[in-house]
Amino acid sequence: xxxxxxxxxxxxxxxxxxxxxxxxxxxxxxxxxxxxxxxxxxxxxxxxxxxxxxxxxxxxxxxxxxxxxxxxxxxxxxxxxxxxxxxxxxxxxxxxxxxxxxxxxxxxxxxxxxxxxxxxxxxxxxxxxxxxxxxxxxxxxxxxxxxxxxxxxxxxxxxxxxxxxxxxxxxxxxxxxxxxxxxxxxxxxxxxxxxxxxxxxxxxxxxxxxxxxxxxxxxxxxxxxxxxxxxxxxxxxxxxxxxxxxxxxxxxxxxxxxxxxxxxxxxxxxxxxxxxxxxxxxxxxxxxxxxxxxxxxxxxxxxxxxxxxxxxxxxxxxxxxxxxxxxxxxxxxxxxxxxxxxxxxxxxxxxxxxxxxxxxxxxxxxxxxxxxxxxxxxxxxxxxxxxxxxxxxxxxxxxxxxxxxxxxxxxxxxxxxxxxxxxxxxxxxxxxxxxxxxxxxxxxxxxxxxxxxxxxxxxxxxxxxxxxxxxxxxxxxxxxxxxxxxxxxxxxxxxxxxxxxxxxxxxxxxxxxxxxxxxxxxxxxxxxxxxxxxxxxxxxxxxxxxxxxxxxxxxxxxxxxxxxxxxxxxxxxxxxxxxxxxxxxxxxxxxxxxxxxxxxxxxxxxxxxxxxxxxxxxx
Amino acid sequence: xxxxxxxxxxxxxxxxxxxxxxxxxxxxxxxxxxxxxxxxxxxxxxxxxxxxxxxxxxxxxxxxxxxxxxxxxxxxxxxxxxxxxxxxxxxxxxxxxxxxxxx
Numbered sequence: 001x002x003x004x005x006x007x008x009x010x011x012x013x014x015x016x017x018x019x020x021x022x023x024x025x026x027x028x029x030x031x032x033x034x035x036x037x038x039x040x041x042x043x044x045x046x047x048x049x050x051x052x053x054x055x056x057x058x059x060x061x062x063x064x065x066x067x068x069x070x071x072x073x074x075x076x077x078x079x080x081x082x083x084x085x086x087x088x089x090x091x092x093x094x095x096x097x098x099x100x101x102x103x104x105x106x107x108x109x110x111x112x113x114x115x116x117x118x119x120x121x122x123x124x125x126x127x128x129x130x131x132x133x134x135x136x137x138x139x140x141x142x143x144x145x146x147x148x149x150x151x152x153x154x155x156x157x158x159x160x161x162x163x164x165x166x167x168x169x170x171x172x173x174x175x176x177x178x179x180x181x182x183x184x185x186x187x188x189x190x191x192x193x194x195x196x197x198x199x200x201x202x203x204x205x206x207x208x209x210x211x212x213x214x215x216x217x218x219x220x221x222x223x224x225x226x227x228x229x230x231x232x233x234x235x236x237x238x239x240x241x242x243x244x245x246x247x248x249x250x251x252x253x254x255x256x257x258x259x260x261x262x263x264x265x266x267x268x269x270x271x272x273x274x275x276x277x278x279x280x281x282x283x284x285x286x287x288x289x290x291x292x293x294x295x296x297x298x299x300x301x302x303x304x305x306x307x308x309x310x311x312x313x314x315x316x317x318x319x320x321x322x323x324x325x326x327x328x329x330x331x332x333x334x335x336x337x338x339x340x341x342x343x344x345x346x347x348x349x350x351x352x353x354x355x356x357x358x359x360x361x362x363x364x365x366x367x368x369x370x371x372x373x374x375x376x377x378x379x380x381x382x383x384x385x386x387x388x389x390x391x392x393x394x395x396x397x398x399x400x401x402x403x404x405x406x407x408x409x410x411x412x413x414x415x416x417x418x419x420x421x422x423x424x425x426x427x428x429x430x431x432x433x434x435x436x437x438x439x440x441x442x443x444x445x446x447x448x449x450x451x452x453x454x455x456x457x458x459x460x461x462x463x464x465x466x467x468x469x470x471x472x473x474x475x476x477x478x479x480x481x482x483x484x485x486x487x488x489x490x491x492x493x494x495x496x497x498x499x500x501x502x503x504x505x506x507x508x509x510x511x512x513x514x515x516x517x518x519x520x521x522x523x524x525x526x527x528x529x530x531x532x533x534x535x536x537x538x539x540x541x542x543x544x545x546x547x548x549x550x551x552x553x554x555x556x557x558x559x560x561x562x563x564x565x566x567x568x569x570x571x572x573x574x575x576x577x578x579x580x581x582x583x584x585x586x587x588x589x590x591x592x593x594x595x596x597x598x599x600x601x602x603x604x605x606x607x608x609x610x611x612x613x614x615x616x617x618x619x
Numbered sequence: 620x621x622x623x624x625x626x627x628x629x630x631x632x633x634x635x636x637x638x639x640x641x642x643x644x645x646x647x648x649x650x651x652x653x654x655x656x657x658x659x660x661x662x663x664x665x666x667x668x669x670x671x672x673x674x675x676x677x678x679x680x681x682x683x684x685x686x687x688x689x690x691x692x693x694x695x696x697x698x699x700x701x702x703x704x705x706x707x708x709x710x711x712x713x714x715x716x717x718x719x720x721x722x
Contacts (some may be wrong), residue, residue, distance in 0.1 A: 585718025588651070592643045 002060035010056045010069060010085050010287040012050050012056070012095050013134040019046035020127025023308050026120040036119035043123040044106045047130060051099040052248035058092045068140070084202055086140035090336065094137035094268075097340065098261055100466075101347055101364060102130045104459035109253035111455025112358055118162055125159040129257060131261045136265055141193055145200040145269050146184070146191050149234065152265060154259070162248035172246030176419055179243040183233020190226030194276070197223070207275040208613075211481060224283025227273050228290070235265025235320035236313075240296040242534045244317060246255055252354040255309065259316045260343040267323045267339055274332040284328050291324025292415065297532065304430040304528035307396040308353050308363045311433050314531075315389070316346065325415055326404055334403045337479055344467045345388030350431075351463060352381040355456045362445045365433060366516060370380045370442035372451050379438040387432040389465040390500065391423045391493040396470030398493070399480055405493050406486030416489065426497035431504025439509045527558075627641045627668035636659035648712040651696060660693045 023039035025031060061067070066088030075082040085428045106126060113119055132155060154177070195201065196211040197219070215223070231237075236244035247258060266536035270277075270287075277283045295318045301327075304312035319342050355378045356371065357363050372379050391401040399481030401423060408416040442449075451457070474480050507513050519525070527533070582593075603610075625717045638661060641654030670680025706712055 049699060580722045583720065583722050586647075586715060586720030587642045587717065588714055595643070 001438045002056050005053055006057045006060040006067075006087065006092075007069075009053070009087050009092060009095075010071065010138060012053055012057075012099070012139065013131040015046040015050035015053070016043070016127040016130035016134070018127075019043040019470050020124040020131065022046075023120045023124035023127060025331045028117055028120070030120075036117060039120040039123045040106065040110055040113070040218060044103060044110075046127070047103045047106060050130070050134065051096065051103055054092055054096040054099055057087075058089065061087060061092050063089070063367050073211065081143065084140040084145055086204075087138070087140050091137050091140075092253055095134045097343065098130060098137065098480065101260055101343065101463075102126065102251070104347070104351075104463050105253050107455055108256065108354070108459045109251075109455075111453060112253050112354060113251070118253075122159075122162055122201075122254070125155055125162070126254065126257070128155045129159065129239060129254075129262065133261055133265060134221075137268060140203050141201045142191055142194065142203060142206065142269075142273070145272070146187055146230070149187070149230065149265060150184055151333060152262065153177060153184055156180065156262065159249045159258075160253045162251050162254070166249065168246075169249045172243075172249040175549065176243040176247045179240050183230045186233075187230025190223055190230070193223055193226065198276075203272045210279050213279060216505070217280065220280035221282040224277045224280040224573070227272070227276060227285065228283065228287055230268040231266035231291060231324075231558035235263050235270070235324070236294075237290050237316045237321060237324060237607055238297055238317075241294065241298065241317050241535070242531065242538065243532060244313045245310055248307065248313050252309070252350070252357065256347050256350045256354070260347040261314060263316055263320055264323075264339050267320055267335065270324065270327050270489050271332045271335050271339075274327050274330065275354055277327065278330060284330075287328030288415065290414075291326075291328060292322040292418045293321070294318065295321030296418060296425075299329075299422045299425040299429065301528050301531050303425060303432055304525060306365050307356065308365050308437065309350075309434065310366070311365065311429060312346070312349055312353065315426055315429060316610040319346070319389075319427060321506050322401075322404070322419060323463075325408075325419065326572055328414055329408060329415065331404060331407050332399060332406060337403065337474070338397065339399045341470050343391065343476075343540075344470060345385045345396055348381050348385035348460065348467050349389065349462045350582025351456070351460045351598070352378045352385060353433075353437070353461065355381075355452045356449075359607050360446050360449050365436040367443050367445045368437045369440040370438075371446055371449055372438040374442075374446075375438070375451050377436075377457055377460065378586070381432055381464050382430075382438065384464050384467055386427075386434065388470065390430065391497045392427075392429040392501075392546065393490075393494060394471050394617040396467060396474070399471060401493055402485070402490050403479075405489040406481070408487040416492070420492055420496040423493060424500035424565060427497045428504040431501050433507050433525060435504060435508025436515075440511070440515075475560065624668055624672040627664060627672075631661045631668065632692065633711040634658075646714050648714055649699075649706070651714060652698045652702065654697070656691060657693060659687060661686050 019042055022042050026036040026039035028036065064085055065235040069087065071083040071085060073083050087271055106123070107124065110125070113122060118120070129152065132148050136152075139145060139148070155414060157173050157177035160176050161169055163169050164173075168608045191201070194206070197215065198205060198206055198213070200209065210618075233240040233243075244263070250258075277287060298314040298317035298321065302311050302318065305311045305314065319338070323335045323338060326332070326338060356368065356375065360368055360371075362368065388396040391398045391405075393402075402420065405416055405419055408419060424503075471480070507517060529538075633654060636656050638654045638656075638658030641649055641657060645651045645654060645712060666680040666684045666687070668680075670678045670684075674680060705717065
């Protein structure tokens, strides 16, 4: 049984796809009477099937070598586009993670989307996402990964734009699509350029090729830059990070997915491409710079946000920045562990704040407060998520970060400082959100805030359990360092966490500290609160340039190109209009015309004769 | 001074040109007909000249001239009839008034 399920592991992406297609039956325009709820149930059931399939397959592949399957797709002259499927513990485990988080997010959505008629569209898109992500982790080819990334970009556009009657949703979906699309297009350049160099798109073969490849340094640098640009957009790294902020306008259950797994699709590709990126020292450096800049910048922005969803979305960018640093320093295994631990913790955090937003309505942390006594489960979920996210032993991300920092402490002490800083600032930021939302006294918006009902609590507590079990899972997978603990780096990590949490608690759980908190100048606070004015930056650089060029080209097209074509027509019309005056109705004029014609013709015919005559006369 | 063929031809050409000038510039329709007669006479002069100098035996040109005179008379008759018909309708013989086909 398990072997059969293992051999058909390629079917996992098909369950949610079927669910997504079935959901369409409950579009309000199709099923007009009974409401859209069954679409959600169908999707959850199919996701459950996919999850169980993945779990059973995982037990079968556990401790086994990776298997490979080939699904023929297209074979044209000289180009063999066969879909390679890699069945290993990592890939099947990733499908379990994706489907598991999806299942929880979908159950969560039963509660969250209670008062919404858009279930069918929402769940069909969730199904599309789940299918795309499962397909992405299973397929072992850069080309097909790129294809799936593009499908997911479209999915993001549609899912962020679910409630399209809100104007900010429309602009957010637009930015999410275009920003990710730009990154994807650069990735496509890399994908196309790597084929003549390596002769394959298979990740394993690429890794083998990269070990012995001798590339011109410029070519290698450009190639790796193109390959990083895709994940840069997907993972919301600087400077392609604004979309994630604006994507917070979408429905919250989708945010659970986006913040945990969707942004990791880019990281997954990046980790898989790590051997290729290692070809170019310049590419490695740039990966590190991008990751470090994002991690530092985004974690600082996160603590200056007042929108509760955005306080988390920048932490997503920051943690993906850490993944970039890990890949740039060649610690692909650490990056995978970090992703695993991070996604569970972040999923829990988003679920917790989603449950707060659902019945406290406002997302402004300044008008929330004092929920600790009333919303214990949500608060504990937030605490567990925070603990799992920052380097706090013995929780999940601590082990990944510990691995990471001890790796860095030997090779890149400077990056170690950055990781510790980001960890500390994130701890501070999470403590700030906790203090503002759950601590303090109730504000007007939170005076009557009941705990939410079971569709919120069930996935939240289940995920809390998973998050708490991450260290245990890591131990089972032999990913814990054991005796080889680097005490200096670990100590610094714990210290940074403690400072972050302590400072956060001191400022935000302290009634005497005046709120809203003022630190430094207003300009500095605004600088972080407005995300380094990235929106303005886009407007004055890329959008301005593209808009200007578009206007110039449009003007050129309308006036020069069209004008030339119109000029021909105009000249013809003008010619007809003016030449008609030759027909002036005077018979005598016609006679004159005939005379001229005859004279001219005679002259032409007799021209050689006349020339010879003139020669004779002249001579 | 001996009369040469060229002189006849030049005279005929001059007459033809005068005829054309009259044909194109006259405003009176009858004068247009008269100009045509002048042109026909220029042609006749050519025919006679060539006949006299180049074909003095068979004088084929003179025969042609007779035909031309005949046809010219017939054409003048028809032309005058047409002018008369137009005059009865339009009450004028001014060539510039007959411009129904103006643009």
